[in-house]
Amino acid sequence: MRGVIEKLQKARRVLVVSHQDPDGDALGSSLAMGRLLAARDAEVRLYSAGPIPPEYRFLPGLELVADQLPPAGWCDLALLLDCHQLKRTGPKAAAYLERVDKLAVIDHHRGPVNLDGAAWVDPRRAATCEMIARMAAAAGWPLDQETAVCLFVGIQTDTGSFRYSNCTAEVFRLAGDLVAAGADPWQISQEVYATSLQRMRLWGRVVQGLELLAGGKLAVGQVSLEDLAATGCAPEDLENVVEGLRAIRGVEVALLLRQREEGGVKISIRSRGALDVSAVAMALGGGGHHNAAGAIVDGDLDQVRGKVQAMLLELMEAA
Ligand SMILES: [Mn+2]
Numbered sequence: 001m002r003g004v005i006e007k008l009q010k011a012r013r014v015l016v017v018s019h020q021d022p023d024g025d026a027l028g029s030s031l032a033m034g035r036l037l038a039a040r041d042a043e044v045r046l047y048s049a050g051p052i053p054p055e056y057r058f059l060p061g062l063e064l065v066a067d068q069l070p071p072a073g074w075c076d077l078a079l080l081l082d083c084h085q086l087k088r089t090g091p092k093a094a095a096y097l098e099r100v101d102k103l104a105v106i107d108h109h110r111g112p113v114n115l116d117g118a119a120w121v122d123p124r125r126a127a128t129c130e131m132i133a134r135m136a137a138a139a140g141w142p143l144d145q146e147t148a149v150c151l152f153v154g155i156q157t158d159t160g161s162f163r164y165s166n167c168t169a170e171v172f173r174l175a176g177d178l179v180a181a182g183a184d185p186w187q188i189s190q191e192v193y194a195t196s197l198q199r200m201r202l203w204g205r206v207v208q209g210l211e212l213l214a215g216g217k218l219a220v221g222q223v224s225l226e227d228l229a230a231t232g233c234a235p236e237d238l239e240n241v242v243e244g245l246r247a248i249r250g251v252e253v254a255l256l257l258r259q260r261e262e263g264g265v266k267i268s269i270r271s272r273g274a275l276d277v278s279a280v281a282m283a284l285g286g287g288g289h290h291n292a293a294g295a296i297v298d299g300d301l302d303q304v305r306g307k308v309q310a311m312l313l314e315l316m317e318a319a
Helices: 002-010 024-039 091-098 128-139 145-158 169-180 185-192 197-208 225-231 241-246 278-283 301-318
Strands: 013-018 043-047 077-081 103-107 118-121 211-213 218-223 253-259 265-271 292-297
Touching: 002 077, 002 103, 002 118, 002 128, 013 024, 024 043, 024 077, 024 128, 024 145, 103 128, 128 145, 128 169, 145 169, 145 185, 197 218, 197 225, 197 241, 218 241, 218 301, 241 253, 241 265, 253 301, 265 278, 265 301, 278 292, 278 301, 292 301
Parallel strands: 013 043, 013 077, 077 103, 103 118, 218 253
Antiparallel strands: 211 218, 253 265, 265 292
């Protein structure tokens, strides 16, 4: 953390980059960091390859998050948030970051860290926003209300609304500080958990086709391009669906597969308790956490489904 604070204190022009398909933590941490740096008179650009899910459009300053990179050589520091692999930022940003001299990282995902620069990667932390809240306190940087809202959203969404096992006493304390600084949990929750008729219809399709395997311990759902087209949904409308599958009593692992327009299949895996699904995701070129992981896998829906199902069944048998 100290190394990152030092780099941030010296930097005058900072490019903040989070991962592709940003979630509440990626967007919340980018916007909060942008505000904290601007308050210290640094020039800041925020980049995300998108798409930005509609439930986060209320975040203060969201219009500053662009899928446009500054001219080469603009920044004296690039800060990678909520990921620590260049490829997670999307092809455009990854190529750009290859050529940046100074890099810093704040992230809580598992996986090998082989980046030069100040990398603060701590998989024990529930959210990148939790890390930034701790860093701001350690550095003595005050939080205004907007920053508190952004950090609260990241912590709230990455803990499944304060339900997951990553939600420690310290996370509750930090969240309490953010509420005291002006983050309103009810107002924020109304925005973050609002749904739509299209989404409900997509949910219906996933549930209709849902399969329970291994005596009800493995739930597998899938979404084809046709499902998206028929319901008028976009890929980002699937946020929280896989968590819903895991919530079925008796299910230990939930797998959601989504056919991608760009080719290949996006898989999201969730587990309960001791079952570590990040290893399966990593073996497929992805990553994540103990109980929540994902990857993009080449192949069509049936092929990828068969392959990943087999890997998960093996993992569950070994456990
Ligand atoms: Mn996160």
